Amino acid sequence: MKIKKTYAFAFITSVLFTLLTVGGFSFLLYFKYTIVIDLEVTLYSTVIVFFMFFIVLQKRVEQFIYKRVLKIYEEVSLLDINNLSRTNVTPDIESLSKEMQKFAEDKQLEIESLNERETYRREFLGNISHELKTPLFTVQGYILTLIEGAAEDKDIRDRYLERANIGVERLTSIVKDLDMISKLETNDLNLNIQPFNCLEMIQNIFDLFDMKIKKKNMTLRFDKLYEFPIFVMGDAAKIKQVLINLIVNSIKYGKIGGIIMVSIGSTRGNKIAIKVKDNGEGIKKENIGRIFERFYRVDKSRSRDQGGSGLGLSIVKHIIEAHKQTITLESEYGKGSEFTFTLKRA
Ligand SMILES: Nc1ncnc2c1ncn2[C@@H]1O[C@H](COP(=O)(O)OP(=O)(O)OP(=O)(O)O)[C@@H](O)[C@H]1O
Ligand SMILES: [Mg+2]
Structure with missing residues (x-):
């Protein structure tokens, strides 16, 4: 079984502290008062001191980490904060870093797809306006010519009106096609x-x-x-x-x-x-x-x-x-x- 990292940390630190404390204390007693504590007392006090250190350290570390983990979660709002119970915080450091990595990768993908869509959208708009422009200008051209006097000649008038009409038909057919496509793409097309x-x-x-x-x-x-x-x-x-x-x-x-x-x-x-x-x-x-x-x-x-x-x-x-x-x-x-x-x- 893998010992949780924080326990290992608390354990080693407690061992070091215990050794220093008990050692230092015995040293002081011996040199100052020439008292030699018997082995049994040393052993008991060592164990007690160790456990005290260990428990306090472990709790403090957990709290310390919990606060920071919580803050990170809050900042990136990865998860529902309520999901994060105190008990699973300590071992979660590792899964948090994994989650963070996944989060970053997802974001990267999201940005890429947004960029792609943006290019697509831009191209699409460009294409549409280009497609509409050609027949529109044709129609406009004939109408302007008619307004400027071409309407007087019956032959020319009829011919130009006919051509303008072709342009309008073209516009209508493009708009119909676009309408059909947008319906198809939003699945708005009720197939019968x-x-x-x-x-x-x-x-x-x-x-x-x-x-x-x-x-x-x-x-x-x-x-x-x-x-x-x-x-x-x-x-x-x-x-x-x-x-x-x-x-x-x-x-x-x-x-x-x-x-x-x-x-x-x-x-x-x-x-x-x-x-x-x-x-x-x-x-x-x-x-x-x-x-x-x-x-x-x-x-x-x-x-x-x-x-x-x-x-x-x-x-x-x-x-x-x-x-x-x-x-x-x-x-x-x-x-x-x-x-x-x-x-x-x-
Ligand atoms: N049978 C075919 N033989 C050769 N090329 C074709 C054929 N069908 C389509 N294409 C090519 O594919 C392109 C796209 O066809 P598509 O039908 O989507 O557009 P279009 O015919 O140009 O315009 P429209 O929107 O009026 O249909 C055409 O411009 C043409 O170059
Ligand atoms: Mg075609």
């Missing part, structure tokens, strides 16, 4: 999970993008003929958003005359895996890890021509994760990309 036929949903989306596809001379289709409906569990509106974001990306970053293929299969865990595959520009390895971050775009200038803000995939990921499912990306630069996400089978 129900079974639905994903085959039908995808077919509807195909129809939705018919024009866009034709414009780029592309093909958007299933990989094969699916004869029977496939029912999955999920929030239909949100999953539709996921599919739209993925397909719009494939159209945006696909090549003229390219093919976009959607396939539905099952995974080993008996889930449904939906795959959106294109043979477009693909994504470099170094960007794959960051593609789902909000505002992240591979080629900022090019994406800007395409009117993207880099929120699409981060929304996709949030929605899939809110469903407790996963999304993966496989891509070879120059050859195409393949996004696969899972859903629970209904």
Whole structure:
């Protein structure tokens, strides 16, 4: 058993004091009065003196330490002071120093994460204002020109109003995306999970993008003929958003005359895996890890021509994760990309 440090301290100090006291006393008696105390008396007095010293010292040391420990605890307010009963103070010196170390480490971690968040926040604000500025200035530009007289010409007026409207639509879509992200991040998004036929949903989306596809001379289709409906569990509106974001990306970053293929299969865990595959520009390895971050775009200038803000995939990921499912990306630069996400089978 390990003897408590304070007991050892009190013990050694008491021994030293006892020896000095008894020795000194005997010495004094012998030289001054030539009295020799017999052995028995010396022994008893030694023991008594020792215990007196020991008890007093031990109590005093405990008190001394207790006061200081308490003060330290109070200052760092580590624990509830009431938790600190007097009995466990002395051996606690060691655990206190351990606790202090842990406390310091925790604080360090906290500071680091706060710094990180601060940088993130700053970047986020910068990104948002940047994203909003571009369409806002466009709209402002057209309106100012109209005010300055361009409104007189009916043709120009209509054209400028039309362009201003496009800018406003862009602003609205960014704000909607941001709103969606903030809801997703605060888990404020009440998912309405129900079974639905994903085959039908995808077919509807195909129809939705018919024009866009034709414009780029592309093909958007299933990989094969699916004869029977496939029912999955999920929030239909949100999953539709996921599919739209993925397909719009494939159209945006696909090549003229390219093919976009959607396939539905099952995974080993008996889930449904939906795959959106294109043979477009693909994504470099170094960007794959960051593609789902909000505002992240591979080629900022090019994406800007395409009117993207880099929120699409981060929304996709949030929605899939809110469903407790996963999304993966496989891509070879120059050859195409393949996004696969899972859903629970209904
Ligand atoms: N199918 C794809 N092929 C190649 N690159 C892609 C593909 N999908 C996404 N990317 C890259 O990932 C980036 C992020 O995509 P994301 O959908 O998040 O943003 P975005 O399309 O630029 O803007 P938006 O918010 O309008 O969707 C894109 O800018 C693009 O560089
Ligand atoms: Mg996108």
